[in-house]
Amino acid sequence: MLAYAGDMVEKKSDRTRAAILAAARERFGADGYERATIRAIAADAAIDPAMVMRYYGSKEKLFAAAAEFDIRLPDFGDVPLESLGEVLARHFLERWEADDSLRVLLRTAVTNEVAVERMRGIFAAQLAPTLRVQAVDQPDVRAGLVASQVLGFALCRYILGFPPIATMPDDEVVAWLGPTLARYLTAPAPSQV
Amino acid sequence: MLAYAGDMVEKKSDRTRAAILAAARERFGADGYERATIRAIAADAAIDPAMVMRYYGSKEKLFAAAAEFDIRLPDFGDVPLESLGEVLARHFLERWEADDSLRVLLRTAVTNEVAVERMRGIFAAQLAPTLRVQAVDQPDVRAGLVASQVLGFALCRYILGFPPIATMPDDEVVAWLGPTLARYLTAPAPSQV
DNA sequence: CTTGAAAGTCAACAGGTGTTGACAAAGGGA
DNA sequence: TCCCTTTGTCAACACCTGTTGACTTTCAAG
Numbered sequence: 001m002l003a004y005a006g007d008m009v010e011k012k013s014d015r016t017r018a019a020i021l022a023a024a025r026e027r028f029g030a031d032g033y034e035r036a037t038i039r040a041i042a043a044d045a046a047i048d049p050a051m052v053m054r055y056y057g058s059k060e061k062l063f064a065a066a067a068e069f070d071i072r073l074p075d076f077g078d079v080p081l082e083s084l085g086e087v088l089a090r091h092f093l094e095r096w097e098a099d100d101s102l103r104v105l106l107r108t109a110v111t112n113e114v115a116v117e118r119m120r121g122i123f124a125a126q127l128a129p130t131l132r133v134q135a136v137d138q139p140d141v142r143a144g145l146v147a148s149q150v151l152g153f154a155l156c157r158y159i160l161g162f163p164p165i166a167t168m169p170d171d172e173v174v175a176w177l178g179p180t181l182a183r184y185l186t187a188p189a190p191s192q193v
Numbered sequence: 194m195l196a197y198a199g200d201m202v203e204k205k206s207d208r209t210r211a212a213i214l215a216a217a218r219e220r221f222g223a224d225g226y227e228r229a230t231i232r233a234i235a236a237d238a239a240i241d242p243a244m245v246m247r248y249y250g251s252k253e254k255l256f257a258a259a260a261e262f263d264i265r266l267p268d269f270g271d272v273p274l275e276s277l278g279e280v281l282a283r284h285f286l287e288r289w290e291a292d293d294s295l296r297v298l299l300r301t302a303v304t305n306e307v308a309v310e311r312m313r314g315i316f317a318a319q320l321a322p323t324l325r326v327q328a329v330d331q332p333d334v335r336a337g338l339v340a341s342q343v344l345g346f347a348l349c350r351y352i353l354g355f356p357p358i359a360t361m362p363d364d365e366v367v368a369w370l371g372p373t374l375a376r377y378l379t380a381p382a383p384s385q386v
Numbered sequence: 387c388t389t390g391a392a393a394g395t396c397a398a399c400a401g402g403t404g405t406t407g408a409c410a411a412a413g414g415g416a
Numbered sequence: 417t418c419c420c421t422t423t424g425t426c427a428a429c430a431c432c433t434g435t436t437g438a439c440t441t442t443c444a445a446g
Binding site: 031032034035107109110111116119120123124138140141143144145147148149150151152153155156157159160161162163164165168171172175176179180183184187190 | 224225227228299300302303304309312313316317331333334336337338340341342343344345346348349350352353354355356357358361364365368369372373376377380383
């Protein structure tokens, strides 16, 4: 079957597999989970809808595959807390512009529980531990606040397309959001009543 | 037909009309536009699905009616700019907890263009002019930034249910978000490159 | 009571959905 | 060459969707 046993040979099916995944990401990101139909995804990938089922089993599994990507945060252990806000703002902005995986997640998280869990994995399960390393108090709360601003900005910029936000230059975004995130990371927690 | 001509008498149909609208708001808010089916809404209202069509014409028109509500911001003309952030934070928090209309809008805005436009009406078309009264520079940008933080927080709290954000006491929310909004309203705009 | 409009019920339509299974074309190993 | 795995195609399934039209019930005005 394969040229050399034990070698990693790309089979013909891998190409269509990848084509399906690419089309799925685009459709899920553009239309959301419910409106992105398997037939439309298959049409974009120029294959038969039955192939999608053969390779991914079901729509849910296809979505799970499309929403799976490496979101490992870089090691911020040596970044001083005061500048971490700006660093985070720039990092998320770059990630968001780079590929549409995050957009897929944001658009689908509103109705799809899998997407919510994966989104939570980024902030609660990745950012919070990073903050813990920096010995911040209430890391979960601070990670949640960072998430609220980052996701809210992404929502306005990429999904809703609010005019001044969607067209704002990257440097200006960092200049606005950086201090906000920095405050969420460094400001003393408000005294609770 | 009616007791007194010219009198405003509540017909029997008005009660079912209202029941449909209430059920629609709940379903749209809980499931989003696509997953909220007319049959489910009708079942909640304990009426026939055909009645929904008779009274609202179509699903889109029903949604438009469900997403229509008074979101007029109070007059913030005499609130000093420095405390406007905290006032805005508390105001939006109260509005969001009060009725689920805003939640309907947020959940559906991701896939429904009507909801996006209505959401924009709140921030761009209402908040920005209010800021203009206060003679702030770049009112549209600042209104957009406020929207990004308010919507992002609502997203994490009511839609995604991120643990520390969803359970945060109201006063603490205001303490965290107030200064952020205040900075978006008062801080000098970052110099653009 | 009679009449007729309003309010509600029922069954069906046309179209779209995810999903399945039977079948046909490659395409290389023996 | 034959054979068998892989890859792809086709048509259909069962179900659900918004929407429609014909029908019956309710009920107050005449």
